[in-house]
Amino acid sequence: MITTEKTLSEVMEILRQRGYTEDFNLLEVSASYTPDKHCININDLVIDKIYRFTGxxxxxxxxxxxxxxxxxxxxxxxxxxxxxxxxxxxxxxIISKIAVHENDSDDWTIDCSGNC
Known part of the structure; x- marks a missing residue:
């Protein structure tokens, strides 16, 4: 888990630049997430990075x-x-059902400006 001084919106923008564009919070509404009407098996999801933001x-x-x-x-x-x-x-x-394969050696809080 990474604790960062950046804001949630700043890190979300950096992740968007790295291709993290889906909103998986929709999993809360249903046991399956359905982009383009295709169901996703929660067992197919993998957590790559975890960020903690403290107020x-x-x-x-x-x-x-x-x-x-x-x-x-x-x-x-x-x-x-x-x-x-x-x-x-x-x-x-929901999160407890998703595998975590986090590697903290790569700092994903650095803005890559679309060159990731």
């Missing part, structure tokens, strides 16, 4: 961001949840 002055600003990909079709996206007191238990349950 320096406001606990409401605490969040955790998961960058993940789908092994079956290569789709990449993000999943955001509250952290600590403000965590969403349904989101936690």
């Amino acid at each position: 320096q002055n406001d606990l409401d600003d605490e969040a955790i961001l998961y960058a993940m990909h789908n092994k079956s079709d290569g789709a990449k996206g993000v999943f955001v949840n509250g952290y600590g007191t403000y965590t969403d238990t349904e989101a936690d349950e």
Whole structure:
């Protein structure tokens, strides 16, 4: 897990530049995510990076961001949840079912300006 000084929106933009464009928070609505009407098996998802954001002055600003990909079709996206007191238990349950293969040796908080 990476704790960063960047804001959630800054890291989401960097991830978007790296191809993480899907909104996997839709998994909270359904056990399967359906881009283009194709169901995704939650077992095909893999968490690549986890970022924790701490609210320096406001606990409401605490969040955790998961960058993940789908092994079956290569789709990449993000999943955001509250952290600590403000965590969403349904989101936690979904995340607990997804494999984590995180490598912290590569710093993904560096803006690659589309050249990633």
